């Protein structure tokens with residue numbers, strides 16, 4: 001079951017990273033679907049984007065928010081007003097997405 005989710009996540013999420021990066025005009029190293037217990041997404045010092053495969057269980061507007069969040073960090077490392085400005089322009093449903101993540105954070109700890 002887990003393998004199936006990871007395959008779906010790669011199929012569904014990675015193309016959206018490429019698309020959003022193009023829209024934002026940023027370039028990243030590699031985008032990977034990872035197995036993290038505590039984080040939905042992260043970006044590394046080498047401009048690689050890591051996204052939790054469990055995102056596949058989230059609605060698409062949440063997936064897009066997490067992608068936009070990590071890509072925006074390539075332009076602005078800290079959560080400054082400029083950072084949120086970039087994310088808000090890219091994804092208009094930021095508040096809704098953050099509420100969803102808060103509410104469903106326990107998905108991260110669920111075993112599949």
Ligand SMILES: [Zn+2]
Pocket residue numbers: 069073079
């Ligand atoms: Zn952040």
